[in-house]
Amino acid sequence: MEEEQLIQFKMSLEERLRELLGEAEKTVSGMSDAVDTFPDPTDRATLETDRNFTLRIRDRERKLIGKIKEALERIENGTYGYCEACGEPIGEKRLLARPVTTLCIKCKAKQEQQERMRRS
Numbered sequence: 001m002e003e004e005q006l007i008q009f010k011m012s013l014e015e016r017l018r019e020l021l022g023e024a025e026k027t028v029s030g031m032s033d034a035v036d037t038f039p040d041p042t043d044r045a046t047l048e049t050d051r052n053f054t055l056r057i058r059d060r061e062r063k064l065i066g067k068i069k070e071a072l073e074r075i076e077n078g079t080y081g082y083c084e085a086c087g088e089p090i091g092e093k094r095l096l097a098r099p100v101t102t103l104c105i106k107c108k109a110k111q112e113q114q115e116r117m118r119r120s
Contacts, residue, residue, distance in 0.1 A: 001080070001081040001089070004074055005092070006080065006081075009075065009080065009081075009099055010072065010093065010113065012074050012099060013032075013068050013071055013075075013099055013100075014072070016068060016099075017065060017068045017069070017072075020061045020064060020068070021065070023058070024058060024061065024062070024065075027054060027058050028057075031051065055110070064100070067100040068100055070102075071099060071100045075115055076113075081095060082105050082108050083102070083104040084102045084103060085103055085104075085107040085111075086104065086106070086107055089104070090103070090104045090105075090106055091104065091105060095110050
């Protein structure tokens with residue numbers, strides 16, 4: 001992969017990381033600052049449902065933050081853009097669609113097929 005492409009991916013990953021960390025900070029401060037007391041049980045239930053939904057989203061984002069940090073490490077150590085399974089370069093279109101990926105499309109398809117077979 002060319003140096004210019006690596007720089008673009010790095011900048012994109014760092015920007016996404018900043019966005020996710022900012023959202024996490026907003027959630028933490030919003031939930032700790034809020035003193036929500038609703039006399040109506042329906043309003044309380046709605047608030048709890050909304051909070052649970054938000055927390056599920058933040059948990060998914062927390063996992064993505066870890067993957068972004070790993071991708072940034074791979075950029076630094078020169079292994080970014082190479083499949084962990086077969087060692088072949090990962091296609092640019094795949095990296096653009098999923099910049100944190102560690103598998104080329106062939107190896108990912110094979111992995112998903114094996115997972116489907118195990119579930120059956």
